[in-house]
Amino acid sequence: MMRLSNEDMARRVAQDIPDGAYVNLGIGMPTQVANFVSADRQVIYHSENGILGVGPAPEPDKIDPDLINAGKQYVTLIPGGCYFDNSESFAMMRGGHLDIAVLGAFQVSATGDLANWATLSQTLPPAVGGAMDLAVGARQLFVLMRHNAKDNAPKILEKCVYPLTGAGVVKRIYTDLAVIDVTDEGLRVRELYGDNTLEEVQALTGAKLLPPLQEPSAH
Amino acid sequence: MMRLSNEDMARRVAQDIPDGAYVNLGIGMPTQVANFVSADRQVIYHSENGILGVGPAPEPDKIDPDLINAGKQYVTLIPGGCYFDNSESFAMMRGGHLDIAVLGAFQVSATGDLANWATLSQTLPPAVGGAMDLAVGARQLFVLMRHNAKDNAPKILEKCVYPLTGAGVVKRIYTDLAVIDVTDEGLRVRELYGDNTLEEVQALTGAKLLPPLQEPSAH
Amino acid sequence: MINKVCDSLKSAVADVHDGAVVMIGGFGNSGIPLQLIEALRQHGARDLTIISNNSGVREEGIASLLRDGLVRKIVCSFPRSAGSVWFERLYEKGELELELVPQGTLSERIRAAGAGLGGVYTPTAYGTLLAEGKDTRIIDGKGYVLETALHADFAFIKALTADTWGNLIYNTAGRNFNPVMASAARITVAEVASIVEAGGLNPEHVVTPGIFVNRVVAQEEQQHDAA
Amino acid sequence: MINKVCDSLKSAVADVHDGAVVMIGGFGNSGIPLQLIEALRQHGARDLTIISNNSGVREEGIASLLRDGLVRKIVCSFPRSAGSVWFERLYEKGELELELVPQGTLSERIRAAGAGLGGVYTPTAYGTLLAEGKDTRIIDGKGYVLETALHADFAFIKALTADTWGNLIYNTAGRNFNPVMASAARITVAEVASIVEAGGLNPEHVVTPGIFVNRVVAQEEQQHDAA
Numbered sequence: 001m002m003r004l005s006n007e008d009m010a011r012r013v014a015q016d017i018p019d020g021a022y023v024n025l026g027i028g029m030p031t032q033v034a035n036f037v038s039a040d041r042q043v044i045y046h047s048e049n050g051i052l053g054v055g056p057a058p059e060p061d062k063i064d065p066d067l068i069n070a071g072k073q074y075v076t077l078i079p080g081g082c083y084f085d086n087s088e089s090f091a092m093m094r095g096g097h098l099d100i101a102v103l104g105a106f107q108v109s110a111t112g113d114l115a116n117w118a119t120l121s122q123t124l125p126p127a128v129g130g131a132m133d134l135a136v137g138a139r140q141l142f143v144l145m146r147h148n149a150k151d152n153a154p155k156i157l158e159k160c161v162y163p164l165t166g167a168g169v170v171k172r173i174y175t176d177l178a179v180i181d182v183t184d185e186g187l188r189v190r191e192l193y194g195d196n197t198l199e200e201v202q203a204l205t206g207a208k209l210l211p212p213l214q215e216p217s218a219h
Numbered sequence: 220m221m222r223l224s225n226e227d228m229a230r231r232v233a234q235d236i237p238d239g240a241y242v243n244l245g246i247g248m249p250t251q252v253a254n255f256v257s258a259d260r261q262v263i264y265h266s267e268n269g270i271l272g273v274g275p276a277p278e279p280d281k282i283d284p285d286l287i288n289a290g291k292q293y294v295t296l297i298p299g300g301c302y303f304d305n306s307e308s309f310a311m312m313r314g315g316h317l318d319i320a321v322l323g324a325f326q327v328s329a330t331g332d333l334a335n336w337a338t339l340s341q342t343l344p345p346a347v348g349g350a351m352d353l354a355v356g357a358r359q360l361f362v363l364m365r366h367n368a369k370d371n372a373p374k375i376l377e378k379c380v381y382p383l384t385g386a387g388v389v390k391r392i393y394t395d396l397a398v399i400d401v402t403d404e405g406l407r408v409r410e411l412y413g414d415n416t417l418e419e420v421q422a423l424t425g426a427k428l429l430p431p432l433q434e435p436s437a438h
Numbered sequence: 439m440i441n442k443v444c445d446s447l448k449s450a451v452a453d454v455h456d457g458a459v460v461m462i463g464g465f466g467n468s469g470i471p472l473q474l475i476e477a478l479r480q481h482g483a484r485d486l487t488i489i490s491n492n493s494g495v496r497e498e499g500i501a502s503l504l505r506d507g508l509v510r511k512i513v514c515s516f517p518r519s520a521g522s523v524w525f526e527r528l529y530e531k532g533e534l535e536l537e538l539v540p541q542g543t544l545s546e547r548i549r550a551a552g553a554g555l556g557g558v559y560t561p562t563a564y565g566t567l568l569a570e571g572k573d574t575r576i577i578d579g580k581g582y583v584l585e586t587a588l589h590a591d592f593a594f595i596k597a598l599t600a601d602t603w604g605n606l607i608y609n610t611a612g613r614n615f616n617p618v619m620a621s622a623a624r625i626t627v628a629e630v631a632s633i634v635e636a637g638g639l640n641p642e643h644v645v646t647p648g649i650f651v652n653r654v655v656a657q658e659e660q661q662h663d664a665a
Numbered sequence: 666m667i668n669k670v671c672d673s674l675k676s677a678v679a680d681v682h683d684g685a686v687v688m689i690g691g692f693g694n695s696g697i698p699l700q701l702i703e704a705l706r707q708h709g710a711r712d713l714t715i716i717s718n719n720s721g722v723r724e725e726g727i728a729s730l731l732r733d734g735l736v737r738k739i740v741c742s743f744p745r746s747a748g749s750v751w752f753e754r755l756y757e758k759g760e761l762e763l764e765l766v767p768q769g770t771l772s773e774r775i776r777a778a779g780a781g782l783g784g785v786y787t788p789t790a791y792g793t794l795l796a797e798g799k800d801t802r803i804i805d806g807k808g809y810v811l812e813t814a815l816h817a818d819f820a821f822i823k824a825l826t827a828d829t830w831g832n833l834i835y836n837t838a839g840r841n842f843n844p845v846m847a848s849a850a851r852i853t854v855a856e857v858a859s860i861v862e863a864g865g866l867n868p869e870h871v872v873t874p875g876i877f878v879n880r881v882v883a884q885e886e887q888q889h890d891a892a
Binding site for chain 4: 093124136137166
């Protein structure tokens, strides 16, 4: 089977970020998406700590210690960006002003439930951050994650086992095997990478997958 | 009986505005209070449309059409003042950040209910503005009004007849006859002007007045 | 590439439909998008719901929409002021629905919509006529009224300067309802005195981030027509 | 005459009592009032409730208060991060109470306190563990959770420049929780890099109006002690 690298997964999501979009990229793999958005598109990245227009990492001698992204990395501001406080930042997120949020996940359910903030493990104290606000607020919530956990357990399930971040919030799932839409009918495969078949991907998935829709004829 | 002029009533309130206070003065007579605050006190006037540090009227050639107070009069900004939007302005009012608000009133009740936005007349369509927000939010709400209506009807009543602006919100009433505190025991006269007697003022008042407290002895 | 600048006031309001809910910024005569209102009047969409602090005076601003019979309902804190003749006339004839909202509750309900909240518990109006029929709740011994979010199809606002990405700064007390309304409408249109390139505003000084603004239009030379 | 400037960090925190509820601004290492936190640590008030987005890393900031055993409870969105050893240690031993709040709900609850609201209905956390035991409500077909106002005795915040009346401006993303916390405490203390006279800040650029700030204190020369 064809399995995309993390980099190629981020590249694939980047193709679906349109020109002019306001986008929040979650901590970790989602942050990489920005590296692969086509240079002919202007995308405005939001960071929950209070930035619109997040730019690339600064030169080492140009670091502003206050100017970090949500992952606590030093960043810059692009021309046309601006700053605001946390309550306004989350008003943007919760109020449906972001076109797209891309988040990682532990599990996604057939009805678009997202679990990405806690496992069932009791060894770590909990922490939630801004994930729940993004989950309910972004106009389109994309999940970017490997199709299976390290032990090969499926991460796409009929019902999440881990505590939910949000219920019925995920719009599309990008994995290393496929792109899958969450629809009213259920999980519909949108794209299979390489020669991956629906049956192969289904075997690695804990929820029923629907086949891709036929492309409508062009006339 | 001694009846203060409107100007002297405003002057009397001004004596009770301390140095450093954040104050909102209602439209009409209360606005005059600012003219009489002692020059050795710095008082920061708030205007509900989004100004802290309202200054005097501008010279005619210095008018900024956007820079008006809540009464729609042209004003200026003093050094140290600032601008903000309406939602932040009302956060200040509602959130208990203003030390004092001075409002006019149609009626005040023995328990500090305030009626100043509507009468029982059906001839005028209603309008409420920011009075209800000031009423619930200011740390101390002073009412400045003539003791009696034009037809001599008392404006201080056991219970307001007109629709309420806020319930149990008034702290002190300044009229042309007296200064009256709203206390847990009831309305207590704080100060009688000139030779006005409690009996004379009581006769013009629609609620029971308690006599001034004896000054505590100095030792 | 992002460019939110509209080439005319007319095109900036062209998609306002009959029955639209329209927020209009301003307080008294401060910070009102008068040219957008005039474009809306000429556009002629009817049956509008207008959300604004005031209702216009004489024949100006919102008053001109009322006069032309374009408005079904007004959501307002202080509709009656010296010269608000069209509001008073229509209201008395029963031809205009009024939802009277305390001023701070008006801005807070608008903010709630922009911030994705369903509603807020405010102490304002508790125990008064304006709370009748509304849910109330005692929290820590104090009474509050539930006020729900107030959304709009369009917000017409006024700012001093925009950049091409819709970031806005204002002039003095001209901010008033404009920033909060920008956040609460499906389509926000800003009338501005001048437009600069993206990057032309200091990012520390931006008051309304461009994410809240869909269209920016420069004020045109004032036409002194007799409308 | 109004002058909110404190002559020392020590005097700025001197009245923090045992059991106080203290908000502390900052996000990660951005916009944290580190010198006020150190002054608070030296002051030594105990049994504190700390409201902050994070819990400090290594021995720095809030982590130093945890290490010294001054904190009873922490209200926080993301207490666990790389290096948050003191939080993890105390939490696992059951010596620290944690109230976990989604980040946007944290700032909205703080704003509600500052704005005099009793609470807000937020969609965040609806249908999740973090809504358990809380009132919920369906408004226009969508589920919301009631979140109540979060007040504090003290807010310690960090800004770039203050004037003597407490008006504040910030540096880039150093704003984060600082402006909203300023509004929600009985006493707000701002640690700043520089102080100017009232009138020295452009009134259009002020982010936190001075009415929300009780004390301003300039950062002192960094002492590289081994605390």
